[in-house]
Amino acid sequence: MDTQNAKAKLLFNHATTLNLHTGNLVNRSRLKKKCPSSPSEELQDCIRATLSEWSTTTASTAGKELPSTLDCCIAQATDEITPEEREELKVSVKVFLSGSDCSSIRNAVDMACLSLGVSQLDSVIIAPPPLPEGETLTLEHLQPLWTELESLVQSLKIAAIGTSDLDKSLLEQLYNWAQVKPSSNQVNLASCCVMPPDLTAFAKEFDIQLLTHNDPKELISSTSFQEAVQESTQDQQVADWSLEWVLRYSVIVKSRGIIKSKGYLVQAKRRNL
Structure with missing residues (x-):
């Protein structure tokens, strides 16, 4: 165990990019010991569990060039979709951005397709990065993100795109501006226990599906992410x-409405090298 942890720590100290896939959480019974109190706690638990298991199964690094990108996943926990079952399944994802780099959207979509063994995602909802205190989300914030999503629709990587936490005014602005119209908008019922009537009326008129969610503005803080990495790898340089x-993805059996698989993909980069 100590030797394996030392290998994992060596890899972490050298790497500049971390790609993590929790695998199918439906099948990972060790994560069901307790019910997470929030999406943030669930994600932190998943990162910790995946890295801990990866750390104990790391292959030998002797005589090998250390990689700059670490792909941390548990092979037996992943659940790729076969071509035979693809038509029966709906693959929905929500992308939570930490910064304003629009290439992150394509990166995340590409990694999801690769991890799940599909060429196209049925639905992608975008959660814009948290704004500085006092700033309000505007169409100008959304436009570059939406343009990137539209290009992924045009290249057939995504079938439908949606938004999160837009009020009626901003959703209308986006709808009028966009070439590829939003097919859905998520509403956080923690901040609004009843759907606003103006939003409901607009969505009905333009065939936009209103969904509910309970995700926080910031799904996981930098501190919580770094704590999960530190606890599972004993890496003291997590501040980098x-x-x-x-x-976050869900694979749903269309005919039965049940979740076949769900999980998280995460990408992090190491700064100040």
């Missing part, structure tokens, strides 16, 4: 690591 994005 910062999240780029988090993607």
